[in-house]
Amino acid sequence: MSNARFADVNGQHIFYSVHGAGKPLILLHGGVNPDCFGSNLDELAKGRQVIAVHLQGHGRTPDTDRPLRCETMGDDIAALIGHLKLGKADVMGYSLGSFVALQTAIRHPDVVDRLVLLAARMRQDDAYPEVVAAFHQLEANAAMIGGSVKASPLGQTYPDVDWTNLFRKLGELTTRNFDWSADIAKLKARTLLIFADADYIRAEPMIEFWKTLGGGQRDAGIDGSLRPANQFAIVPNATHYTLAVDPMVPEIVGRFFGSK
Numbered sequence: 001m002s003n004a005r006f007a008d009v010n011g012q013h014i015f016y017s018v019h020g021a022g023k024p025l026i027l028l029h030g031g032v033n034p035d036c037f038g039s040n041l042d043e044l045a046k047g048r049q050v051i052a053v054h055l056q057g058h059g060r061t062p063d064t065d066r067p068l069r070c071e072t073m074g075d076d077i078a079a080l081i082g083h084l085k086l087g088k089a090d091v092m093g094y095s096l097g098s099f100v101a102l103q104t105a106i107r108h109p110d111v112v113d114r115l116v117l118l119a120a121r122m123r124q125d126d127a128y129p130e131v132v133a134a135f136h137q138l139e140a141n142a143a144m145i146g147g148s149v150k151a152s153p154l155g156q157t158y159p160d161v162d163w164t165n166l167f168r169k170l171g172e173l174t175t176r177n178f179d180w181s182a183d184i185a186k187l188k189a190r191t192l193l194i195f196a197d198a199d200y201i202r203a204e205p206m207i208e209f210w211k212t213l214g215g216g217q218r219d220a221g222i223d224g225s226l227r228p229a230n231q232f233a234i235v236p237n238a239t240h241y242t243l244a245v246d247p248m249v250p251e252i253v254g255r256f257f258g259s260k
Helices: 039-043 070-083 096-107 131-140 142-150 154-157 163-174 203-212 246-257
Strands: 004-009 010-017 023-028 048-052 089-094 113-119 189-198 231-239
Touching: 004 070, 004 231, 010 070, 023 039, 023 096, 039 048, 039 246, 048 070, 070 096, 089 096, 096 113, 113 246, 131 163, 142 154, 142 163, 189 203, 189 246, 231 246
Parallel strands: 023 048, 023 089, 089 113, 113 189, 189 231
Antiparallel strands: 004 010, 010 048
């Protein structure tokens, strides 16, 4: 892979690949699978320079003894933007990557221009109860799940990943209670929220997230001049597990980046 590179920041040896040319877009994958965007990565790279990062312990970025935390991984992304001398970059993340993107914008507003969040939550209990319950089983089942993934095509693509340890760390991360609503209300970056219509997140928190960003307050007016700066989309006939590869996503994202 000629576009494959590493950056040493914050004590991490971070892998990233560069696709296309144009304004930089940092692309952050969901948990477990660094290739979760599939062919949408190439679609996003039409007219953009997409910098696809492997988060700590995922893919070709080795793990360290540091716990998995969205905050410290957000610091990694800000440090990477600085390392690459990008100034400000657009940042887009899905699922786990959306939390890291969000923390990058919260903790380092000076390096984030526009922000795209696919299936992001403000709070731990915004997910359906059965999803939260599954998070609580992840650490205990790490060896079983990790062994299964190791034997899968994904495991063969990334043989250096310690899958059991990754699931153990993801289990520990996903059971941590959080509420980022106060920080989200102060976000400076123009933000696009994208959800699946059958996502793992309850419908009410999706709307609350949108309202926290200033949306859903009033009619935009005949000329649209009163519409909020941030945007909100729900992809039909999609689930949390198909959202990142849904062909509508690059179109929605392109419209957001092209808007004034």
